[in-house]
Amino acid sequence: MMSDRATASLDGLAEQPGVPKPDPILTVSNVSRSFGGLKAVDVEHLEIQRGMITALIGPNGAGKTTFFNLMTGFDQADTGERVFNGERLSRRAGSAPARRAVASAGVVTVALLGGLVVGGAVGQGNVRLGQILGFVVGLTLLFFGNRMLLTSPPGPRSNAFLDGRAARPLYGIAGLATGLVVSEIAVWATHLDGRWSTLLPFFGTVSSGILGFALGSYVQGPYSPHELAQHGMVRTFQLTKSLTKLPVIQNMALGAKGQVGERLSRGLIHPLWTDQEASIEERADELLKRFKLDHMRNEFAGTLSGGQRKLLEMARALMTDPTLVMLDEPMAGVNPALTQSLLEHIQGLRDDGLTVVFVEHDMDVVSEISDWVVVMAEGRIIAEGPPVAIGRNQQVIDAYLGSDHESNLVRTVDGTGTRDAPTREAPTGDVTTSDDTTGKGSDGASNSDGGV
Ligand SMILES: Nc1ncnc2c1ncn2[C@@H]1O[C@H](COP(=O)(O)OP(=O)(O)O)[C@@H](O)[C@H]1O
Ligand SMILES: [Mg+2]
Secondary structure, rough: OOHHHHHHHHHHOOOOOOOOOOEEEEEEEEEEEEEEEEEEEEEEEEEEEOOOEEEEEEEEEEEOOHHHHHHHHOOOEEEEEEOOOOEEEOOOOHHHHHHHHHHHHHHHHHHHHHHHHHHHHOOOOOOOHHHHHHHHHHHHHHHHHHHHOOOOOOOOOOOHHHHHHHHHHHHHHHHHHHHHHHHHHHHHHHOOOOHHHHHHHHHHHHHHHHHHHHHHHOOOOOOOHHHHHHEEEEOOOOOOOOOOEEHHHHHHHHHHHOHHOOHHHHOOOOHHHHHHHHHHHHHHHHHHHHOOOEEEEEEHHHOHHHHHHHHHHHHHHHHHOOOOEEEEOOOOOHHHHHHHHHHHHHHHHHHOOOOEEEEEOHHHHHHHHHHHHEEEEEEEEEEEEEEHHHHHHHHHHHHHHHHHHHHHHHHOOOOOOOOOOOOOOOOOOOOOOOOOOOOHHHHHHHHHHOOO
């Protein structure tokens, strides 16, 4: 059922892709992601209304999972931006090349500096020899270091070290080092001495340090999934991901954020985290109970059924106290006996004030629980609207529901399950006889076919 609150606030919205919502929790613009020549996601504009259940539907390969990945930091968009809860959480457009350039400069600097230090030590007072050695070592480091760092495409793994929060200090240090190296080279090459031999390196170092810091601020890396989870955006997977050899309760505890014991320094001091551990466990037990998994508390997650794993994943996501939950095909592979309770859980999330976006293929499920439907095809949003309108939208029927449309609408969720027996014509006596091929009348022909 659609909640009254939900329908009320989306009433009268134009049913067109990208329509502005009264209170969006997530707004994305011009988000695109290509794989080779294939544009998997190309979303011009989309707003997700706060406190509602939005269904994302579309044929296989439409880009739904990729879109989820982009939103939750598991993949990085080529272009576009994302505003979550009023905060811009996208990396700056076009930052990737800049980031790589700065990373490259960082590698050069570190390599040259490393070379100078090594060379200086080896040269033992013979400065010239030390510097020559330093450049040789530096260039070697540069060659290999640069290849290691920069040949892989930018992404959450390849450049994790240079991304996100580490960027500013890293580039600042790289800048400082560059300044030092460059001005030392200048002093050396121009045979400066006296005051200038001290002042030049000093100013060189300070000014390029400031420059590096500024660059580091500008070059914002993408947000990682855990940073986004800290912000309140969390997702589950089409194929569940649980740690099968950890007990259910520990899988749950992993979801909690800001755990004191995660830092080695404090983790070693038992009293610092025991209280927190207890409250996390309490919260986990509460959620397990709510999702009817409490009896499995101490079993390995690997022993859960597919549906139970979906529940566990959802429960674990809630351990982060999210505001937006993105569920990728929560119903897929779930025993029909469990789907109804899954649906209730999803509605329960909305009743608790969370925003839910979920991917689903079954139009009955979509109509039953969602307040708003967004339709994707070939990477684009082709339609949006309330479920009833979407069910009638000719473009959607053509692109997505296709010939299966009729049967989807005929199906009901009344507990008897799918449409079956009564609608089918009972086979006539003539055509039956699967086990008996004695043949009756006109069946003789087919009998002879089978026999030869
Ligand atoms: N990592 C990847 N590398 C190459 N192609 C991909 C990758 N991920 C998805 N795709 C392609 O992008 C398109 C969208 O996929 P996906 O987002 O999984 O669709 P959906 O979840 O709607 O079924 C598909 O054509 C798929 O083959
Ligand atoms: Mg998918």
